Amino acid sequence: MNERDNSITTRDLCLWYGKFQALINVTINIRHGLITSLIGPSGCGKTTLLRCFNRINERYGYVTTTGEIKLLNKNIYDPDVSLIELRKSVGMVFQRPNPLPISVYENVVFGLRIHSDRKPARSELDDAVEKALTEVGLWNDLRDRLDTKATNLQLEQQQKLCIARLLPLKPEIILMDEPCSALDVEATRAIEELMLSLKGRYSIVIVTHNMAQARRASDECIFMLLGEIIEHARTADLFLNPKNPKTAEYIEGRYG
């Protein structure tokens, strides 16, 4: 496999919350332009691992990390790495949709506003809003309601908006932390379709509790247990021919 095919690689990544070790020697290669799902029982470190990729873990109290994380072949712990630039290129979508309490329009251009030195031109912003909302399939619903407060939208629209909010920044990687767990079946389907349509342009890493979702919507799948990577394979292979008996037990639903 070519080096350039990997968008995220980690080597011997360990992470501690205080004295508790949440990640143990995690070494993975996440391939570029695919949807990779992280599955495993609660507390196995999926979300923690996800949060390593834009170093947002560091905002949550006493976290110690050792090992190496490379995004696009750049070690994100290099001293010349700017967290602002890193997080601009590595967007995150949360379990509960978290639109900002401002208008739909302002939510979409929020990233542009905070990252541009001068005041962005109105036309530039308008274009960005139309493009991003079209990409997530909200433009037709919301084109006449761009001034609505984003927190008043339906949950599904809110979650799509949270994805749209990342796009004007032209991210390389989109991290999703159980993006559908607050949504109903229809909305889940909509978000999954959206993910499939975004794939290729962006590398997507999704944490999910829902094995059916991992199966439906991801190309590769990583199974974690107690902070360790147990198995990483193409999704079809992992579900049909798990190599590790622990994986087999988990996907058969013996624990979770």
Next chain:
Amino acid sequence: MNSTPSSPATSPAPFVSNPRVRRKLRQERIAQAVFATMVVLMLLPLLGILVYLVVRGAPLISWEFLTTNPSKGMTAGGIWSALLGTVWLVVVSLAFSAPIGVLAAVYLNEYAKDNWFTRVVNLAVVNLAGVPSIVHALFGLGAFVLFFGMGRSILAASLTLAVMTMPVVITATREALGAVPMSFREACWNVGATRWQTIRRIVLPNAVSGILTGVILEISRKAGETVPIMFTGAVFFRAIPEGDLFAYRLTDQCMALSMHLYTVTTQVTGAPAALPFAVATVLILAIILINATSIAIRAWLRSHRKW
């Protein structure tokens, strides 16, 4: 269930009241009555004070009473110089304590890590709120009046009031900031916003109503204090040009409503009996007015916020 259809007469019908239920209901009524009585006990003195003051003081209160200086050894005339003095003290002291308090609270809430130092600072703030006003008065006298050489002046008195009421605004601001959901901050950080951008664009706009409430609460606290200003800048009597809002200078000593109330009650003989009541009524009405404004502003700001 193992019901016996052979003896329907002895088995109770479903859902019917019984002595055990009736005892619970009786306790319920008693509990409610006790709580309600306490509300009445709390309200009575409050309303009593207000009604008593207004009834006794109202006859003296007029536009002229508010806008003329006291005269004839403070037994006649109005309260102009005291009223204006209080306004000056409050405004000047607010100019120090509001920005310092609000900005310090922002630091403590948004930037400071949760470590022993932050915890000591928090403890200090809470304890500062509990320091008796006489201690603040002596501190003001020693620090501002003497050490910094400001003399007994509006400046020194205002600074003393500022130090004393700082915890109010810090606590209120921190509560207001704490009420802004964490998920908003996460959303900002995850698109690469700095803390300052997060604060300016999202956190402050959503906390402003709570912060304003804190600032306004602080105003009413400042307006009512007596001892700290008595030591540091308020005087028994001082005549100033009537009708001139800028009749005081920062280095001047001034009269103040709270101090004036103390003076006419204990130090002056021959004043009309209604005078202290009138002064007190003006003071309390001013504070009620300020608090009402705060509630109105908060209600207005809240109606514009939804998440």
